[in-house]
Amino acid sequence: MITLQCPLxxxxxxxxxxxxxxxxxxxxxxxxxxxxxxxxxxxxxxxNDQAVFAVEGARLAFTTxxxxxxxxxxxxxxxxxxxxxxxxxxxxxxxxxxxxLSAGFILEEGFALDDLTRxxxxxxxAAKRAGVQIITGDTKVVEEGHGDGIYINxxxxxIAPNGVNIAAANARAGDAIxxxxxxxxxxxxxxxQREGLRFDSEIVSDCAPLHDLVAAMLAxxxxxxxxxxxxxxxxxxxxxxxAEAAKIGIEIDERAIAVPRDVASACEMLGLDPFYVAxxxxxxxxxxxxxxxxxxAALRAHPLGRDAAIIGRAVTAHPGMVVARTSIGATRVVxxxxxxxxxxxx
Amino acid sequence: MKSLDAYRDxxxxxAVFDQLARVITREWTLMEVCGGQTHSIMRFGIDxxxxxxxxxxxxxxxxxxxxxLELIDKALVIxxxxxxxxxxxxxxxxxxxSTTDLFQVKARGGDVRIxxxxxxxxxxxxxxxSKQVVFFGVGFETTAPANGMAVFQAKREALKNxxxxxxxVRVPPAITALMSDPANRVQAFLxxxxxxxxxxxxxxxxxxxxxRVPMIVTGFEPLDIANGILAAVRQLEQGRVEVENAYPRAVxxxxxQPAQALIAQVFEVCDRKWRGIGEIxxxxxxxxxxxxxxxxxxxxxxxxxHVNESPxxxxxxxxxxxxxxxxxxAFGKQCTPAKPLGATMVSSEGACAAYYRYxxxxxxxxx
Ligand code: SF4
Numbered sequence: 001m002i003t004l005q006c007p008l009x010x011x012x013x014x015x016x017x018x019x020x021x022x023x024x025x026x027x028x029x030x031x032x033x034x035x036x037x038x039x040x041x042x043x044x045x046x047x048n049d050q051a052v053f054a055v056e057g058a059r060l061a062f063t064t065x066x067x068x069x070x071x072x073x074x075x076x077x078x079x080x081x082x083x084x085x086x087x088x089x090x091x092x093x094x095x096x097x098x099x100x101l102s103a104g105f106i107l108e109e110g111f112a113l114d115d116l117t118r119x120x121x122x123x124x125x126a127a128k129r130a131g132v133q134i135i136t137g138d139t140k141v142v143e144e145g146h147g148d149g150i151y152i153n154x155x156x157x158x159i160a161p162n163g164v165n166i167a168a169a170n171a172r173a174g175d176a177i178x179x180x181x182x183x184x185x186x187x188x189x190x191x192x193q194r195e196g197l198r199f200d201s202e203i204v205s206d207c208a209p210l211h212d213l214v215a216a217m218l219a220x221x222x223x224x225x226x227x228x229x230x231x232x233x234x235x236x237x238x239x240x241x242x243a244e245a246a247k248i249g250i251e252i253d254e255r256a257i258a259v260p261r262d263v264a265s266a267c268e269m270l271g272l273d274p275f276y277v278a279x280x281x282x283x284x285x286x287x288x289x290x291x292x293x294x295x296x297a298a299l300r301a302h303p304l305g306r307d308a309a310i311i312g313r314a315v316t317a318h319p320g321m322v323v324a325r326t327s328i329g330a331t332r333v334v335x336x337x338x339x340x341x342x343x344x345x346x
Numbered sequence: 347m348k349s350l351d352a353y354r355d356x357x358x359x360x361a362v363f364d365q366l367a368r369v370i371t372r373e374w375t376l377m378e379v380c381g382g383q384t385h386s387i388m389r390f391g392i393d394x395x396x397x398x399x400x401x402x403x404x405x406x407x408x409x410x411x412x413x414x415l416e417l418i419d420k421a422l423v424i425x426x427x428x429x430x431x432x433x434x435x436x437x438x439x440x441x442x443x444s445t446t447d448l449f450q451v452k453a454r455g456g457d458v459r460i461x462x463x464x465x466x467x468x469x470x471x472x473x474x475x476s477k478q479v480v481f482f483g484v485g486f487e488t489t490a491p492a493n494g495m496a497v498f499q500a501k502r503e504a505l506k507n508x509x510x511x512x513x514x515v516r517v518p519p520a521i522t523a524l525m526s527d528p529a530n531r532v533q534a535f536l537x538x539x540x541x542x543x544x545x546x547x548x549x550x551x552x553x554x555x556x557x558r559v560p561m562i563v564t565g566f567e568p569l570d571i572a573n574g575i576l577a578a579v580r581q582l583e584q585g586r587v588e589v590e591n592a593y594p595r596a597v598x599x600x601x602x603q604p605a606q607a608l609i610a611q612v613f614e615v616c617d618r619k620w621r622g623i624g625e626i627x628x629x630x631x632x633x634x635x636x637x638x639x640x641x642x643x644x645x646x647x648x649x650x651x652h653v654n655e656s657p658x659x660x661x662x663x664x665x666x667x668x669x670x671x672x673x674x675x676a677f678g679k680q681c682t683p684a685k686p687l688g689a690t691m692v693s694s695e696g697a698c699a700a701y702y703r704y705x706x707x708x709x710x711x712x713x
Contacts, residue, residue, distance in 0.1 A: 013450065013453075014450075015450060015453035015454055016453060017449045017450060017452070017453045018449070018452075018453075019449070025684055026684070029684075270462070271694060318707055321707060323707055326389070326390045326391050327351075327354040327355070327356065327390065327568070328354060328355070328356045328359040328360075328390050328391065328392065328395065328568045329356040329359075329360070329395070330390060330391020330392065330394040330395055331391055331394065331707065332388065332389060332390070332391050332704040332705065333703060333704050333705065333706055333707050335683075335702075335703045335704075
């Protein structure tokens with residue numbers, strides 16, 4: 001007989017709703033109250049984006065992710081490159097160097113072979129760019145109407161250097177919080193395609209592999225405490241997860257966070273908060289404040305980290321809560337998103 | 347137009363509040379009518395910078411919050427029907443009805459879709475001739491022109507499978523109701539800039555005179571709100587009562603007249619119930635007789651529904667500025683955005699949601 005340790009938040013939803021996959025509080029509840037207690041083990045318990053474990057002397061990092069993005073081709077990237085980079089980045093966020101990936105395809109009857117070809121070659125190119133090999137895979141086909149053309153699952157293995165111990169729970173009060181660049185590009189690029197919205201200039205996804213950036217930071221110091229790539233749920237959800245896992249408070253300065261003008265006006269128009277919009281090529285790092293400026297310098301020397309900046313610090317006050325200094329110099333809570341962000345009414 | 351950043355600049359906002367501190371001599375209670383302004387105030391922490399003598403109370407201007415429970419329950423029944431595609435702006439999906447919400451109807455197989463424009467519902471109707479497409483038309487004067495246009499267009503195309511569940515509300519009768527209430531504390535209003543962009547502010551002039559209450563047309567950025575508050579306090583301190591436009595970059599006295607004409611062509615004024623507040627005479631719009639065939643309430647007979655509001659929820663008092671969200675016993679305890687008891691905790695313009703999302707570090711609430 002399976003019992004739920006803390007069934008309350010789940011009982012409120014007798015069925016899965018879209019928000020359970022949105023990367024916000026509902027996703028988090030599902031993992032914390034269903035998957036984690038059921039699968040109960042020490043490697044899963046920290047709920048990092050990957051597990052790191054030793055096998056005969058080597059420290060391996062292991063992760064998996066599924067990609068169900070619509071539309072499958074969007075400005076700046078596509079589902080194939082996303083499936084490679086997403087998994088590469090989940091490995092990189094433990095400090096590991098990614099080496100091998102698997103690829104599982106769930107295809108819907110009727111899906112165009114031309115589109116599949118484009119996706120697969122895009123994956124191959126992304127793998128080459130990231131220096132990983134796709135060494136095993138699987139293909140299934142579902143009947144028409146039972147899928148969205150194509151879903152891709154990728155799993156990955158990497159090697160974590162000795163002496164590096166990076167995890168959400170390792171963030172410490174006093175750490176500087178570093179963001180590698182401007183936010184919101186991926187989410188708005190997808191939304192602009194999906195909703196047929198037109199902006200002055202095309203907003204292009206930031207989809208990119210981040211392991212090089214991580215290597216650049218580790219070359220400066222091995223003392224990086226926490227890394228996260230703020231994908232679904234945006235930087236707000238990532239920071240909330242870290243605050244909760246490490247039992248620290250987080251203070252950020254809104255003015256230090258770069259939001260491209262087009263992203264800001266798209267968000268304004270749709271009533272969305274850019275802090276919750278997905279990114280696919282950015283990372284957040286927690287490092288001791290003394291070395292943070294050197295880490296930022298190393299990031300800025302890399303093309304993917306040109307706009308890196310210190311955006312705040314970890315504190316002992318208000319553990320588990322993220323508080324932002326607003327543009328007019330007051331403060332506000334930066335909440336964890338509940339489900340999916342919804343466009344406003346007027 | 348200046349870029350938005352200029353209206354969010356700390357130095358400029360503080361300069362306005364410095365002037366305010368020099369002008370103010372006593373306590374004043376101001377109400378911002380619009381939930382969008384409530385969110386700006388909490389989102390940017392404007393309330394933290396205000397002189398202590400100013401009590402900002404929040405008004406009934408959130409369309410999601412005031413949509414009556416009966417209508418939400420009707421929406422839930424219609425959306426669950428097999429042959430229906432139910433469309434709405436996103437916020438409405440999470441609002442609790444008596445037993446469930448539209449998200450859960452969707453999860454159980456209902457075809458519920460989020461739209462950005464009511465005209466998209468017409469496209470869906472054209473593409474799905476065998477289905478009935480329903481649009482949940484909520485909102486104040488701001489959304490009425492676009493919603494009216496959708497119905498107008500549907501009639502012109504003689505679309506037989508489109509209808510609208512109408513819950514349109516109007517600001518001026520709500521102000522009359524608030525000011526006529528003996529419990530009223532409001533001494534000046536910040537009128538909603540978006541509403542005035544459509545309707546102008548000529549409608550407010552008789553109200554300001556009748557109730558001797560200054561009304562300042564106010565925008566949504568921190569600098570707009572600061573300027574609106576300063577203008578209101580100046581009038582109060584000087585004993586003036588005027589309708590003043592502090593949002594001239596978007597609002598004129600006459601407003602958008604083609605939009606007003608379209609509203610008048612499609613809708614007529616009616617009495618309407620506001621969730622938590624009750625019926626306010628003349629405070630709504632319904633479709634005119636010529637368009638009645640597009641009224642979802644006419645097209646779908648959902649029988650009689652028994653509505654069931656949470657006994658803890660005081661959102662009606664919150665919407666009338668009589669209580670602050672953190673004065674509700676359920677706030678942040680039984681009621682959070684993940685488990686809302688009332689619509690004001692759900693809507694992106696709801697006052698309870700604004701307090702919880704942005705300002706709970708300033709109250710002793712465990713979330
Ligand atoms: S906190 Fe919740 S229960 Fe209380 S008034 Fe607001 S919505 Fe209603």
